[in-house]
Amino acid sequence: MMIYDYCIVGAGVAGATLAAALRRLQPSKTIALIEMDGGIASPEAEQEVVIGRQFGLPITRYYGLGGTSSLWGGACVLPNAQDFRSNAWPIDLTELLPFYDIALQSLGLLSKSDLDAANERVDVKNDIAALFVNGVAAEFQFELIQQLLPAPNLFHKYDIISLGVNVIRNAYCTKLNFLSPRRVESITVEIDGEKIAIKAKKFILCCGALSTPYLLHRSGSIDKSLLCNKNIGCYLSDHPMGFIGQVRFKRKVAAPYFHRVKGSNDIRYKLGINHSRYGFNHKYYLIPSFKVGSSTVTEDVKRALLTVRERSLSFSEIMTLVRNPSVVLQILSYLFANNPKVSLYDIWMIGDQRADCGSLVKRDLGLDGVEKKIINWELSKENIDEMYEAKEEFINLLRYAGFSVTAHIDRSHFKEYLTSAAHHSGTCRMGLTSQDGVVDKNLQVFDIDNLYISDASVIPTGGNANPSLTIIALNYRLAEFLAANE
Structure with missing residues (x-):
C-alpha cells in the first residue's frame, strides 16, 4: 500500500x-x-440534528472541490490586533502578518501596506463618510475591505x-x-x-x-x-449579523459601499465601519435601499438570493420577490457593485461573538443506535445584550450627526433579526x-x-x-x- x-x-x-x-x-x-x-x-x-439556535441561512457549507469558496462573497478582511485577544490566541497578529501578505498576493489583492496607502487615496468628499466623519468617535474607524467579485472557487x-x-x-x-x-x-x-x-x-x-x-x-x-x-x-462561534435599521439623508448620495481606487488595478473595495467596544469588535455597513422598512421575511429572502449559485429558490421565496421588487434591486446593486444615488440606506451589523463552551458540536448515539451529529450554536444573553448596546451607540452617533434613523429594531425584536454569517x-x-x-x-x-x-x-x-x-x-x-x- x-x-x-x-x-x-x-x-x-x-x-x-x-x-x-x-x-x-x-x-x-x-x-x-x-x-x-x-x-x-x-x-x-452524518445525520445532523440542530438543537440550539438556527443558523438562519439556506446554506452555510458546501461539500465539493473548493468547499465553501463555492459560496463565499469574496470578502478578504484583515483582522486588527484586538481580534487577536491575548487571552485566547497563542500567537499575535505580527506573527501572522507576513502570511496575510502571501495570502493577499495569491489572490491578486493588495498587501497590507499597499491597502493602507490605498485607504489614504480614497476620495470621500462626496461620500456618506464625509458627511459624518467629524462626528465619529475614537471607537469607530472606517476600513477598506478588498472583495473579489466574482468570488473564485479556490x-x-x-x-x-x-x-x-x-x-x-x-x-x-x-x-x-x-x-x-x-x-x-x-x-x-x-x-x-x-x-x-x-x-x-x-x-x-x-x-x-x-x-x-x-x-x-x-x-x-x-x-x-x-x-x-x-x-x-x-x-x-460565528458572526451574528442582521439588519438593524435605516438611515435617511437629506439628499441623494452614492454610498461608499464599493470603491474603485485610482492606481490600484481597479480593485473593488467595501467600506465598513469598525466599532471597538469593551474588548470586542463589531462592523457596520450602509447598503443602498429602495424601500422604507424591513421584515424578517424580506431579510430571509435577501440571504437566499445570495446563495442561488448552489440552490433553487422556493415558491414562497419567489412570491416574496414578486411582492418586493425593491429586494431584487438591492441584491443586484450588491452583486454588480454599482453605487446608485439614493437617500435611504439599510444599516447592517456583523457582530463579534463571545466564546461559549456550551455552543458546540458533538457526537451522540441515540437509543435507536443511530449515530448523530449534534449542533448547538448558542448566543448568550450577555452577548446579545452587548451587541444591542453597541448597535444603540452607532444609531445614536448617526442621530447626533443629524441623520434621521428609521425602521430601528428595538430590543424585543433584535434577536429575531440575527442570523449566522456562515463563519x-x-x-x-x-x-x-x-x-x-x-x-x-x-x-x-x-x-x-x-x-x-x-x-x-x-x-x-x-x-x-x-x-x-x-x-x-x-x-x-x-x-x-x-x-x-x-
Whole structure:
C-alpha cells in the first residue's frame, strides 16, 4: 500500500490552499487530497440534528472541490490586533502578518501596506463618510475591505489538478486509525460503499468547524486518547449579523459601499465601519435601499438570493420577490457593485461573538443506535445584550450627526433579526496547552505527533474579520512549518 507524505482531508478553502502551498515548497512530496463531494447536502453518514439556535441561512457549507469558496462573497478582511485577544490566541497578529501578505498576493489583492496607502487615496468628499466623519468617535474607524467579485472557487483558482496532487473524490472520511496513542497510521474512507484505508506520514484535517470535531469524536470513540481533550467540539462561534435599521439623508448620495481606487488595478473595495467596544469588535455597513422598512421575511429572502449559485429558490421565496421588487434591486446593486444615488440606506451589523463552551458540536448515539451529529450554536444573553448596546451607540452617533434613523429594531425584536454569517469557527481552537485548546500554535493536535488541523475550527476568536483570509494565511504558515520540519 502506498504511503503518502501528506494526506489532507477536505478540499475547501483550507485544504486547497495547503495542497497548493505544499506542492510549491516540496515538489517531490506525495500529497493525497480527500474530498467527500455531495454539494449542499450533508452526507447520509452524518445525520445532523440542530438543537440550539438556527443558523438562519439556506446554506452555510458546501461539500465539493473548493468547499465553501463555492459560496463565499469574496470578502478578504484583515483582522486588527484586538481580534487577536491575548487571552485566547497563542500567537499575535505580527506573527501572522507576513502570511496575510502571501495570502493577499495569491489572490491578486493588495498587501497590507499597499491597502493602507490605498485607504489614504480614497476620495470621500462626496461620500456618506464625509458627511459624518467629524462626528465619529475614537471607537469607530472606517476600513477598506478588498472583495473579489466574482468570488473564485479556490480549488480551481489554484489549479490543484495540474499541480500533481492526487485528488480522491467522493470519499467520505469515517475515522482516524491509530498505530499508537501518539500516532495516526491511516484514515478510513468510504467510496461507493467500500471502505478503504489511506496511509500517510502526516495527516491534516481541513473539514471545517462542524465536521472536523465530529470526525475526532468518532475516532475518539475507538481510540480513547482523543477523548482526553475536553475542548474538541466546544466554543462553536460565528458572526451574528442582521439588519438593524435605516438611515435617511437629506439628499441623494452614492454610498461608499464599493470603491474603485485610482492606481490600484481597479480593485473593488467595501467600506465598513469598525466599532471597538469593551474588548470586542463589531462592523457596520450602509447598503443602498429602495424601500422604507424591513421584515424578517424580506431579510430571509435577501440571504437566499445570495446563495442561488448552489440552490433553487422556493415558491414562497419567489412570491416574496414578486411582492418586493425593491429586494431584487438591492441584491443586484450588491452583486454588480454599482453605487446608485439614493437617500435611504439599510444599516447592517456583523457582530463579534463571545466564546461559549456550551455552543458546540458533538457526537451522540441515540437509543435507536443511530449515530448523530449534534449542533448547538448558542448566543448568550450577555452577548446579545452587548451587541444591542453597541448597535444603540452607532444609531445614536448617526442621530447626533443629524441623520434621521428609521425602521430601528428595538430590543424585543433584535434577536429575531440575527442570523449566522456562515463563519463557523472555534471548535478545535488553538491554545497554549491542551487545557485551553485542541491544537498548538503550529496547528499540531496536542499529544499526537503527526496530526494537524488547519481550518476555521482552530480560530479561537472571530473578531470582526471574515475568516477566509485568516484560514488561507494559516495554511501558508503551516506549509512553511511542515517544510521546515521535514
